[in-house]
Amino acid sequence: MSSVAEERSIRAPWALxxxxxxxxxxxxxxxxxxxxxxxxxxxxxxxxxxxxxxxxNWQEIATDPYYAEMFWRTFRIAILTTLxxxxxxxxxxxxxNRMSGRWKSFFLLVILGPLLISVVARTLGWALLxxxxxxxxxxxxxxxxxxxxPIPFMxxxxxxVVALAHVMMPFMVLSVWAALQRLDPQIENAAMSLGAxxxxxxxxxxxxxxxxxVLSGAIIVFSLSASAFATPAIIGGRRLKxxxxxxxxxxxxxxxWPLGAAVATLLLAALVLIVVGSNAMIERxxxxxxx
Amino acid sequence: xxxxxxxxVAKQFGAQTVVDDFxxxxxxxxxxxxxxxxxxxxTTTLQMIAGFLDPTRGAIRLEGKDLTAIHPARRGLGIxxxxxxxFPHMTAAENVAFGLEMRxxxxxxxxxxxRAALAMVGLAGYEQRHPRRMSGGQQQxxxxxxxxxxKPSVLLLDEPLSNLDAKLREEMQIELRQIQRTIGTxxxxxxxxxxxxxxLSDRIVVMSQGRIEQIGTPQDTYERPASAFVSQxxxxxxxFAATIDRTAMPARLVAGSWSAPAPAGLSGPVTxxxxxxxxxxxxxxxxxxxxxxxxxxxxxxFQCASECGPAIVIRQNDGQAQPAEGEGVRLAxxxxxxxxxxxxxx
Amino acid sequence: MRRNGPLALVFHAVFxxxxxxxxxxxxxxxxxxxxxxxxxxxxxxxxxxRTIANYPEFIHAFWISLGLxxxxxxxxxxxxxxAALAIARYRFRGRDALAALFLSPLMIPHVVLGIAFxxxxxxxxLGGSFAALIIAHVVIVFPxxxxxxxxxxxxxxxxxxxxxxxxGAGGWTLFRRVTLPLILPGVISGWALAFIQSFxxxxxxxxxxxxxxxxxxxxxxxxxxxxxxxxxxxxxxxVIAITMTALILLDRFYGLDRVLAGKGDPGR
Ligand SMILES: Nc1ncnc2c1ncn2[C@@H]1O[C@H](COP(=O)(O)OP(=O)(O)OP(=O)(O)O)[C@@H](O)[C@H]1O
Ligand SMILES: [Mg+2]
Numbered sequence: 007m008s009s010v011a012e013e014r015s016i017r018a019p020w021a022l023x024x025x026x027x028x029x030x031x032x033x034x035x036x037x038x039x040x041x042x043x044x045x046x047x048x049x050x051x052x053x054x055x056x057x058x059x060x061x062x063n064w065q066e067i068a069t070d071p072y073y074a075e076m077f078w079r080t081f082r083i084a085i086l087t088t089l090x091x092x093x094x095x096x097x098x099x100x101x102x103n104r105m106s107g108r109w110k111s112f113f114l115l116v117i118l119g120p121l122l123i124s125v126v127a128r129t130l131g132w133a134l135l136x137x138x139x140x141x142x143x144x145x146x147x148x149x150x151x152x153x154x155x156p157i158p159f160m161x162x163x164x165x166x167v168v169a170l171a172h173v174m175m176p177f178m179v180l181s182v183w184a185a186l187q188r189l190d191p192q193i194e195n196a197a198m199s200l201g202a203x204x205x206x207x208x209x210x211x212x213x214x215x216x217x218x219x220v221l222s223g224a225i226i227v228f229s230l231s232a233s234a235f236a237t238p239a240i241i242g243g244r245r246l247k248x249x250x251x252x253x254x255x256x257x258x259x260x261x262x263w264p265l266g267a268a269v270a271t272l273l274l275a276a277l278v279l280i281v282v283g284s285n286a287m288i289e290r291x292x293x294x295x296x297x
Numbered sequence: 298x299x300x301x302x303x304x305x306v307a308k309q310f311g312a313q314t315v316v317d318d319f320x321x322x323x324x325x326x327x328x329x330x331x332x333x334x335x336x337x338x339x340t341t342t343l344q345m346i347a348g349f350l351d352p353t354r355g356a357i358r359l360e361g362k363d364l365t366a367i368h369p370a371r372r373g374l375g376i377x378x379x380x381x382x383x384f385p386h387m388t389a390a391e392n393v394a395f396g397l398e399m400r401x402x403x404x405x406x407x408x409x410x411x412r413a414a415l416a417m418v419g420l421a422g423y424e425q426r427h428p429r430r431m432s433g434g435q436q437q438x439x440x441x442x443x444x445x446x447x448k449p450s451v452l453l454l455d456e457p458l459s460n461l462d463a464k465l466r467e468e469m470q471i472e473l474r475q476i477q478r479t480i481g482t483x484x485x486x487x488x489x490x491x492x493x494x495x496x497l498s499d500r501i502v503v504m505s506q507g508r509i510e511q512i513g514t515p516q517d518t519y520e521r522p523a524s525a526f527v528s529q530x531x532x533x534x535x536x537f538a539a540t541i542d543r544t545a546m547p548a549r550l551v552a553g554s555w556s557a558p559a560p561a562g563l564s565g566p567v568t569x570x571x572x573x574x575x576x577x578x579x580x581x582x583x584x585x586x587x588x589x590x591x592x593x594x595x596x597x598x599f600q601c602a603s604e605c606g607p608a609i610v611i612r613q614n615d616g617q618a619q620p621a622e623g624e625g626v627r628l629a630x631x632x633x634x635x636x637x638x639x640x641x642x643x
Numbered sequence: 644m645r646r647n648g649p650l651a652l653v654f655h656a657v658f659x660x661x662x663x664x665x666x667x668x669x670x671x672x673x674x675x676x677x678x679x680x681x682x683x684x685x686x687x688x689x690x691x692x693r694t695i696a697n698y699p700e701f702i703h704a705f706w707i708s709l710g711l712x713x714x715x716x717x718x719x720x721x722x723x724x725x726a727a728l729a730i731a732r733y734r735f736r737g738r739d740a741l742a743a744l745f746l747s748p749l750m751i752p753h754v755v756l757g758i759a760f761x762x763x764x765x766x767x768x769l770g771g772s773f774a775a776l777i778i779a780h781v782v783i784v785f786p787x788x789x790x791x792x793x794x795x796x797x798x799x800x801x802x803x804x805x806x807x808x809x810x811g812a813g814g815w816t817l818f819r820r821v822t823l824p825l826i827l828p829g830v831i832s833g834w835a836l837a838f839i840q841s842f843x844x845x846x847x848x849x850x851x852x853x854x855x856x857x858x859x860x861x862x863x864x865x866x867x868x869x870x871x872x873x874x875x876x877x878x879x880x881x882v883i884a885i886t887m888t889a890l891i892l893l894d895r896f897y898g899l900d901r902v903l904a905g906k907g908d909p910g911r
Contacts, residue, residue: 016735018729018732018733019729019730019732019733019735019738020729020735022725022726022728022729023725023726023729023730023741025721025722025725025726026722026723026725026726026745026785027726027741027744029722029781029782029785030744030745030747030782030785033760033763033778033779033782034747034748034759034782036763037759037760037762037763038751038755038759040759040762040763040766041755041758041759041762044762094658097651097654098654098655098658101647101651101652101654101655102655104646104647104651105647113655113659115894116659116662116663117658117659117662119887119890120662120666122839122843122886122889122890123666123843123882123883123886123887124842124843124845124860124863124879124882124883124886125843125845125860126845126860126863126864126867126879126882127666127669127863127879127882127883128665128666129665130665130669130863130867130871130875130876130879131664131665131666131667131668131669132665133867133871134665134668134669134672134680134871134876135664135665135668137680137871140679140680142668142672142680142681142682172661172662172665175662190378190380190381190382190383191380192378192379192380192382193382193384195344195347195349195369195376195378195382196376196378196382196383196384197384197395198349198369198370199347199369199370199372199374199375199376199444200370200395200396200399200443200447201370201371201373201396201399201400201447202370202395202399203370206399210395211384214386215384215385215386229750229752232752233752233753233754233755234846235753235754235845235846235849236845236846236860236864239864239868240864240867240868243868249754250752250754250846253754253758254754254849254850257758257761257850258850263762266758267758267762270752270754270755270758270759271755273752273754273755274751274752274755277752278750281750
């Protein structure tokens with residue numbers, strides 16, 4: 007290889023990526039670092055933000071049970087949402103995969119399309135259906151005599167979980183779907199020819215193979231649910247706060263930025279730990295199914 | 298009574314008929330190949346026997362019993378898929394054991410049979426490997442062991458060797474043949490490789506566009522092809538347009554300056570089919586000029602321009618001098634080596 | 644054999660109904676002739692769509708969203724295309740780390756990004772400005788722009804470029820006449836997906852937007868916080884219609900399954 011070409015191939019990639027790299031360092035890494043620093047600053051109602059290094063905010067989060075409860079609620083909702091999407095999304099992906107060509111792509115579009123539709127619009131739908139006495143589904147069910155009082159949905163954790171599961175469902179279906187695509191199309195026939203019935207095929211052949219897909223879908227859904235803002239804000243309102251809505255309030259209502267930054271930093275750190283940890287675990291556990 | 302019998306089986310997908318009027322009787326222990334070009338319905342036929350597809354018409358019987366009424370899981374057939382369809386999350390041993398588990402074979406017997414099956418395909422010591430960590434040939438053997446360990450009444454193989462490289466494929470062909478001979482399982486092999494079909498099977502079913510063209514031993518189908526399709530598909534062949542000259546007494550079969558006594562029962566334009574290795578250079582016969590001469594180690598390949606169009610001649614490399622390019626030659630062959638069909642050569 | 648049983652089909656029907664119902668309800672209520680939230684049982688009416696005209700803040704927010712989405716996606720591509728070419732073509736030290744960095748906005752919760760950008764831009768006196776919104780959106784849509792461009796660049800037959808070089812093309816001409824046309828479907832799809840992401844983002848933007856630079860999702864969100872009436876359903880219906888149009892274009896150009904395959908990552 008000529009030295010000119012060699013030199014080019016060392017310099018060229020850096021020259022090409024330099025603008026993007028500078029953008030990311032300048033307006034992503036620096037702001038993130040500033041946020042972490044902010045969480046160590048002091049704040050007072052009248053004095054505003056004081057750029058000193060203290061642990062006040064972190065102490066407050068560690069000692070005040072209000073924060074423990076709020077984080078516990080955040081993760082509880084995220085876990086339940088994840089379970090719900092896995093329990094419903096995985097079978098649906100499997101059913102979808104067995105449909106014939108045209109129906110398959112149609113329903114795939116119907117189920118995955120909402121991924122790109124505004125979360126506000128999607129959550130609004132749930133509020134319209136179950137929003138107290140005026141909720142359309144509530145009204146319908148009451149007039150049919152199925153229920154006597156409106157189903158409690160708004161400002162409840164159940165409501166948040168259902169609406170979040172609806173928002174997150176496409177991620178789970180997509181992830182399981184991708185795992186199903188990697189399956190040998192003859193694998194079910196192979197199992198059947200060896201004498202396996204439908205239940206055995208699903209339990210012994212399909213499930214173990216799509217499990218990595220379910221788990222990686224679960225990680226996505228979990229981390230998105232734990233940091234979700236729009237849905238908890240619309241369904242939970244001011245009464246039922248999660249980490250993201252709390253940070254929002256601290257920033258834009260209370261104006262206690264350092265405390266909000268501490269909440270956000272903690273959320274980010276917890277999520278990174280959970281996501282990286284479980285990714286590593288899955289990869290180790292399913293080494294032979296991957297690759 | 299035939300072991301496995303297909304009786305006028307047909308399969309339609311919508312309006313498209315993919316397999317039609319397929320009748321075949323397979324004897325116990327026989328090795329049958331389905332041979333035909335891509336898309337001719339080989340897999341479809343095999344899948345109907347396996348039960349993954351239902352025939353539109355016709356019957357499939359095993360030991361005289363109607364197979365179509367039996368769920369594929371209970372047909373007890375062994376199948377090796379083109380992609381092998383091994384269970385990637387199970388080890389080789391677990392893959393092979395699966396069918397036995399489904400049959401509730403006791404654990405100790407199961408272990409012994411798995412070990413024996415893997416040993417038979419030459420994979421002793423590979424029990425704990427996962428399929429992804431095995432080579433194509435090894436995976437293929439696991440698939441074979443998995444199909445054989447359940448002692449199937451019929452073994453169905455869908456292009457099991459097509460994913461292997463040429464050398465490995467040859468080795469596996471020999472091995473497959475040996476295993477089948479030892480255990481004597483009735484076997485149906487789908488392939489589009491004529492050499493594979495020839496070297497493995499007792500009988501070949503040549504298919505084209507969903508129909509059977511010919512059923513016969515490898516030698517039969519090669520030397521006495523029932524149709525132009527078969528002669529073209531099984532190796533190289535020369536088709537010469539010829540005529541029956543009834544004015545001569547006795548009548549003669551004439552192609553250019555070559556002629557021979559006419560076979561009975563034919564008249565008008567006919568086609569003479571002759572394999573390239575059965576043609577010799579002689580003093581009399583079809584006039585031709587050598588266009589190219591290619592040396593291929595153990596034989597020579599000649600492409601000639603003859604009075605009746607292009608011709609191919611193959612001569613053993615026996616050390617004798619061979620005609621050069623551009624040289625005029627006469628092509629001759631024995632009457633029993635050719636086959637004559639009615640109708641003009643296409 | 645590989646058919647779904649009746650039980651599976653019932654499950655599927657219920658599943659699809661529940662998935663579609665909330666979106667459908669929003670679109671239906673938008674056509675109500677009544678003054679309150681109700682399904683249009685006696686006739687469809689465009690009344691609430693006309694009402695949008697009386698709320699200039701919604702119209703203004705719409706234009707902000709549109710401009711922001713179009714511009715930030717375009718700017719993101721200016722950075723993403725060279726980066727994608729470098730990552731696709733060269734094996735260099737730090738390549739994997741660089742790719743991970745460029746995709747990292749997918750992993751970071753958007754609340755955190757919103758807070759970080761708010762802190763960053765206010766300390767420069769840019770808080771609430773349109774410029775701040777653009778820069779922030781460029782960062783969050785960058786991974787989407789990069790992904791699809793990268794896929795196109797990796798899929799590109801390098802020998803075509805070599806052929807062009809052998810014919811004497813080089814540098815900018817090579818890029819403009821050969822490389823860019825070949826990766827264009829990926830670039831356009833990257834732009835469209837980036838646009839949708841920007842157009843729909845609420846969580847990050849809600850921290851950055853000030854009166855005057857509120858985007859449509861932010862405006863809608865703030866409106867919903869006060870009261871829910873048919874007006875926000877008609878606005879939502881418009882948003883859904885716009886997204887659907889982009890979606891269909893994307894499907895035609897690139898295949899939606901391929902686009903969405905790149906979405907299976909933590910985002911938002
Ligand atoms: N599920 C199906 N629906 C419609 N047509 C089908 C279906 N399966 C197969 N076909 C058609 O039936 C014909 C025969 O297919 P088949 O798979 O049996 O061919 P084959 O002989 O096995 O070919 P190959 O050597 O390529 O495997 C083909 O034309 C194929 O397009
Ligand atoms: Mg086939």
